Amino acid sequence: MRKGTLLSVRKDIRVVDATIRDGGLCNNFEFSDEFVKELYKANIKAGIDYMEFGYKASKKLFNVNEFGKWKFCDEQDIRSIVGDNVSDMKISVMADVGRCDYKTDFLPASESVIDMVRVACYIHQIPAAVEMIEYLHDLGYETTCNIMAISQIGADNLREALEMLCETPVDIIYIVDSYGSLYPENIEKYSKMYLEYANKSNKQIGIHAHNNQNLAFANTIEALSYGVSYLDSTVQGMGRGAGNCASELLLGFLRNPKYSLYPLLTFIENYMVPLKESGVVWGYDLQYLFTGQLNRHPRSAIKFTNEKRKDYCDFYKDLLDDSVF
Amino acid sequence: MRKGTLLSVRKDIRVVDATIRDGGLCNNFEFSDEFVKELYKANIKAGIDYMEFGYKASKKLFNVNEFGKWKFCDEQDIRSIVGDNVSDMKISVMADVGRCDYKTDFLPASESVIDMVRVACYIHQIPAAVEMIEYLHDLGYETTCNIMAISQIGADNLREALEMLCETPVDIIYIVDSYGSLYPENIEKYSKMYLEYANKSNKQIGIHAHNNQNLAFANTIEALSYGVSYLDSTVQGMGRGAGNCASELLLGFLRNPKYSLYPLLTFIENYMVPLKESGVVWGYDLQYLFTGQLNRHPRSAIKFTNEKRKDYCDFYKDLLDDSVF
Numbered sequence: 001m002r003k004g005t006l007l008s009v010r011k012d013i014r015v016v017d018a019t020i021r022d023g024g025l026c027n028n029f030e031f032s033d034e035f036v037k038e039l040y041k042a043n044i045k046a047g048i049d050y051m052e053f054g055y056k057a058s059k060k061l062f063n064v065n066e067f068g069k070w071k072f073c074d075e076q077d078i079r080s081i082v083g084d085n086v087s088d089m090k091i092s093v094m095a096d097v098g099r100c101d102y103k104t105d106f107l108p109a110s111e112s113v114i115d116m117v118r119v120a121c122y123i124h125q126i127p128a129a130v131e132m133i134e135y136l137h138d139l140g141y142e143t144t145c146n147i148m149a150i151s152q153i154g155a156d157n158l159r160e161a162l163e164m165l166c167e168t169p170v171d172i173i174y175i176v177d178s179y180g181s182l183y184p185e186n187i188e189k190y191s192k193m194y195l196e197y198a199n200k201s202n203k204q205i206g207i208h209a210h211n212n213q214n215l216a217f218a219n220t221i222e223a224l225s226y227g228v229s230y231l232d233s234t235v236q237g238m239g240r241g242a243g244n245c246a247s248e249l250l251l252g253f254l255r256n257p258k259y260s261l262y263p264l265l266t267f268i269e270n271y272m273v274p275l276k277e278s279g280v281v282w283g284y285d286l287q288y289l290f291t292g293q294l295n296r297h298p299r300s301a302i303k304f305t306n307e308k309r310k311d312y313c314d315f316y317k318d319l320l321d322d323s324v325f
Numbered sequence: 326m327r328k329g330t331l332l333s334v335r336k337d338i339r340v341v342d343a344t345i346r347d348g349g350l351c352n353n354f355e356f357s358d359e360f361v362k363e364l365y366k367a368n369i370k371a372g373i374d375y376m377e378f379g380y381k382a383s384k385k386l387f388n389v390n391e392f393g394k395w396k397f398c399d400e401q402d403i404r405s406i407v408g409d410n411v412s413d414m415k416i417s418v419m420a421d422v423g424r425c426d427y428k429t430d431f432l433p434a435s436e437s438v439i440d441m442v443r444v445a446c447y448i449h450q451i452p453a454a455v456e457m458i459e460y461l462h463d464l465g466y467e468t469t470c471n472i473m474a475i476s477q478i479g480a481d482n483l484r485e486a487l488e489m490l491c492e493t494p495v496d497i498i499y500i501v502d503s504y505g506s507l508y509p510e511n512i513e514k515y516s517k518m519y520l521e522y523a524n525k526s527n528k529q530i531g532i533h534a535h536n537n538q539n540l541a542f543a544n545t546i547e548a549l550s551y552g553v554s555y556l557d558s559t560v561q562g563m564g565r566g567a568g569n570c571a572s573e574l575l576l577g578f579l580r581n582p583k584y585s586l587y588p589l590l591t592f593i594e595n596y597m598v599p600l601k602e603s604g605v606v607w608g609y610d611l612q613y614l615f616t617g618q619l620n621r622h623p624r625s626a627i628k629f630t631n632e633k634r635k636d637y638c639d640f641y642k643d644l645l646d647d648s649v650f
Contacts, residue, residue: 006510183578184509184543185331185550213574218509218543225510248611249538252618253508261618265638268611273635286561286573286593293577293586310598313590 003227009256012229014049016206017247020070021052021094022232022239026282027275029054029068035271036070037081039235044087045263046251050116052092053078058101078113090115094146097121097128102135109140116142118174123153126161130168137169144230146174146208150190151181151295162194166201172230173198173205175223180212180242180292184222191226206230209245211237212292212301214284216245221253235264236272241298241305242288281305286312290319328552334581337554339374341531342572345395346377346419347557347564351607352600354379354393360596361395362406364560369412370588371576375441377417378403383426403438415440419471422446422453427460434465441467443499448478451486455493462494469555471499471533475515476506476620487519491526497555498523498530500548505537505567505617509547516551531555534570536562537617537626539609541570546578560589561597566623566630567613606630611637615644 004010020029020036036053043051054070062071069077073093085091091114095102098121106117117136121129126147133143145165150158165173175190182190187207194205207223209216209232220231233250237243248268251259287301290312296319304315329335345354345361361378368376379395387396394402398418410416416439420427423446431442442461446454451472458468470490475483490498500515507515512532519530532548534541534557545556558575562568573593576584612626615637621644629640 002510006508183331184547185327213577214539214542214571217539222509246539248614252538252614262638262641265611265641269635269637286590289573289577310594312594313587316587316590 002225004225007255010224010229011256012204013224013254013256014204014230015047015247015250015254015259016050016052016092016230016232017043017048017234018052018208018232018244019234019238019247021054022244023234023282024054024068024070025240026238027068027280028066029070031068031070033081035275038267038271040081042263042267044089045260046247047256047259048089048247050090050092052094052118053081054093056093056095056100056102056105056117058099058105060101061099073114075107075112075114082113085113090142092116092118094118094120095132097125097132102132106136106139106141114141116144116171118144118146119170120146120148120176122148123150123157123161126164130164133165133168133170142171143169144172144174144206145170146176146206148176149178149297150176151179151186155193159193162197166197166203171203173203174208174230174232175205175228176208177210177219179295179297180210180216180288181295182209182219183213183215184218187219187222188226191223191228195227204229206232208232210239210292210298211242211244211284212288212298214289216243217249217253220245220250236268236276238272238282241282241302242284242292243282287315290316294319296322327550329550332580335549335554336581337529338549338579338581339529339555340372340572340575340579340584341375341377341417341555341557342368342373342559343377343533343557343569344559344563344572346379347569348559348607349379349393349395350565351563352393352605353391354395356393356395358406360600363592363596365406367588367592369414370585371572372581372584373414373572375415375417377419377443378406379418381418381420381425381427381430381442383424383430385426386424398439400432400437400439407438410438415467417441417443419443419445420457422450422457427457431461431464431466439466441469441496443469443471444495445471445473445501447473448475448482448486451489455489458490458493458495467496468494469497469499469531470495471501471531473501474503474622475501476504476511480518484518487522491522491528496528498528499533499555499557500530500553501533502535502544504620504622505535505541505613506620507534507544508538508540509543512544512547513551516548516553520552529554531557533557535564535617535623536567536569536609537613537623539614541568542574542578545570545575561593561601563597563607566607566627567609567617568607612640615641619644621647
């Protein structure tokens, strides 16, 4: 059963802009303050519901001199862009299980401009994610759990993880197609499975898609049609490797008049076009199609891209060789 | 009801490579013989079922000196590439209603290397298409009818056209998303509608998608999942404007072992990469997204592309102004 139609307004939909966070993986999080501030303003005008500013990464594990500041999302850095964020748009950050110091790096939510913390983990880290979610919930944050790389997880394990998350105060559970290997028919099955757990525990389901097979937008609207309501997008699909669902595709699709495409176009013209011209690269290309089809992490394809290689055949053959192991 | 699963082999599937025909709209049909011959060989190795060589356009309406030869597809030109086509792959050409001289330009099928003629028309040309289909069928050709721009046709008119086509000897009726404005949920509805007529008259349904909203591949596999069996694709999606469903995406999706991705990769590396580097442009970009979202012919977006404009906001505003009329 689909929820709503192509014409109807789904009041439960929330669009989450992840441009700085996922896009930051393309340029080492080195965005100018002006870029981030203008994106913040454009997102507000466009009706975006959440803007994710980056990661809360551990400064013990990562050297602050080697990354732009949005890898760490210090409170004062976000505030320098948003002030007290007097807008309807909420602020989000992502924290990876095992790669953050959540017990020391988060203020109580009442003292922070951050509204939501997205906890990203692999399946074996679910118990650690549960602890983090409980801790952050107690601090007063909205929380999500983004279980990554589900295309490599058996349904039994995934169901067990969903069962465990249902027992926590987590607000939203995300379907994450890390490898861009899922087809819309897979998304239908995952959406129904996740919603089965969400509906019985009063949680919402989100989707974070990757564009390795040019399906990020298609998979996002497939998921939403079944009732998934938190939709990740990035401007021009900017994100690691093949990138994500493009905000401009998604906003053009949604029928709620609160969403507006035009403010993003101004931002694209003034900031994204120069960013691309400066040499930052992301988006669908053959090498990502290969890793997506083979259900593999895109790291080798990213390396192929960075080396400006065009020998697709050799790359493909190497991938097939690797698949033996 | 879906037909088959993500893992099953659908023996009714036929992949139709339209690279030279739809891609020819990007370079005025000026492909080298070597390019066409290597594509022909790659398609055979890849298991492609039909290769479309171009249009059978009227030499009275179009000046042969102003286009590459694949706009006209003379018998001897095709034969210079394929000989007698001693392969399992069939040869197709497209003929537009009102823009061809079908009564003089087609040999009897038994004397031609062409196997299938695809008759493209707008809804008001259906009676003319019917005459053409009957004539070409009598000559011995397989025929299709590709009703274009269906996103601007009411369901009643479309049903009447399908009813009329059911009375003809046409073999395949195509769902054609000329403006790239259809979403997968639309495709589901069209697929079921077309298949309702096909099933009662023993015909097949095909899909020809455009990538204006990055949905060409998604829409193609959505259609096939409901039983559509003739699938148009082009290498790297080469086709007018935002282009088509990419063959490499489609072949990677299909599970029938007769299809093989690798021969196309060799062709891409040796011929498509240089073609792109020579300046031939196609593929998804914001301007096509706009015309797709607004359900408009892409011609203004193609002009925008050719003029290498990046003023997306002005272009979008102009489109909105035009929409009033």
